[in-house]
Amino acid sequence: MTETPRRAPATRAGATAAGRRELRRALASAAIDLFVAQGYEATTVDEIAAAAGVGRRTFFRYFDAKDDVIFANHDEIVAEMERVFETAGPDGDPVGTACAAVGLVLDYYAADLDVSVKRFALTRTVPSLRDKEVATVDRYQRVLAGYLRRRFAEQGDDAPGLRAAVAAAAIAAANNHVLRSWLRSGGEDDIAASAAHAFALVADAFRDRPGSSHPATGHPEPGHPEPGHSAPGDRPANEATVVAVMSTAAPLHEVVARVGAALRAAGPA
CATH class of the missing domain: 1.10.357 (Tetracycline Repressor; domain 2)
Known part of the structure; x- marks a missing residue:
C-alpha cells in the first residue's frame, strides 16, 4: 500500500465557517489522492482522516461516508x-x-x-x-x-x-x-x-x-416589432x-x- 504523508490539519474542527470549509476541502483532497494512489475500495476513513491531520470522529462530523467526501x-x-x-x-x-x-x-x-x-x-x-x-x-x-x-x-x-x-x-x-x-x-x-x-x-x-x-x-x-415588420435601426x-x-x-x-x-x-x- 502506498504511504501518504500525514498533512497538517487545515484548522481545528468547528472553529469558524471558513475553517470548516477549509477542513472539508482538506479531507476531500486527501481522500482523492488516496483513492487515486491505492484505489477507492482499499482506502479507509481512518486513512483519509489521518492524511488530513484529523481523527476519525472529526471526519464523521463532516461526512456520513467516504463517498460523500468526493463532492465535499x-x-x-x-x-x-x-x-x-x-x-x-x-x-x-x-x-x-x-x-x-x-x-x-x-x-x-x-x-x-x-x-x-x-x-x-x-x-x-x-x-x-x-x-x-x-x-x-x-x-x-x-x-x-x-x-x-x-x-x-x-x-x-x-x-x-x-x-x-x-x-x-x-x-x-x-x-x-x-x-x-x-x-x-x-x-x-x-x-x-x-x-x-x-x-x-x-x-x-x-x-x-x-x-x-x-x-x-x-x-x-x-420593444419587439409585430410579425412582418422590422424595428428601426435593425x-x-x-x-x-x-x-x-x-x-x-x-x-x-x-x-x-x-x-x-x-x-x-x-x-x-
Whole structure:
C-alpha cells in the first residue's frame, strides 16, 4: 500500500465557517489522492482522516461516508446558488440568472484543477462515485427548476412547471458539457469562453422571440416589432459586434452572466 504523508490539519474542527470549509476541502483532497494512489475500495476513513491531520470522529462530523467526501462542497455551492436567486432583482431574465448561478459550479472546479481532474477520472471508473455525481447534478437541476418555476409563474406563464423543468435540464446539460470538455482537455480549454457561449445558447432558446406573445398578456413584448415588420435601426446579423469589458479578476459566474447579457442584448446572431 502506498504511504501518504500525514498533512497538517487545515484548522481545528468547528472553529469558524471558513475553517470548516477549509477542513472539508482538506479531507476531500486527501481522500482523492488516496483513492487515486491505492484505489477507492482499499482506502479507509481512518486513512483519509489521518492524511488530513484529523481523527476519525472529526471526519464523521463532516461526512456520513467516504463517498460523500468526493463532492465535499456540494452543500456550500447549493447555498451560494440560492443566495444568487434571493438577491436577483424581479426584472432580470430568470434564465440568465439561473445560468449565472450554475456557473458557480464551474468556478468551484476551475479553482482547483488538479483535484478536479482526479475527481473526474475517479467518477468515470468507480460506480458508486459516478452515482454520487449523478445525484449532485440532479440536486443542482432541482434547485434551478424551483427558482425558474417561481419566476415564470410571477411572469404569468401558463405552464411554469413544465417550462422550468425543461429550462433547468438545458442549463444543467450545458454546464455538464462545458465542464466535461474542460476536464477532458486537462484544463487547457478556455472554460469561461465555452461557458459564456453555451449559456448564451440556452438563454437565447428560452427568451421570447420578436413577435411572440408575452406570457401574461398575449401581446408582443415591449420593444419587439409585430410579425412582418422590422424595428428601426435593425442591422444584418453579420454586422453585429458585441463588446464586454470586465476585470480579469472577475469570477467565472460573473463573466458568464455579463457576456450572456451582452449577447442577449445584441439579439440573435
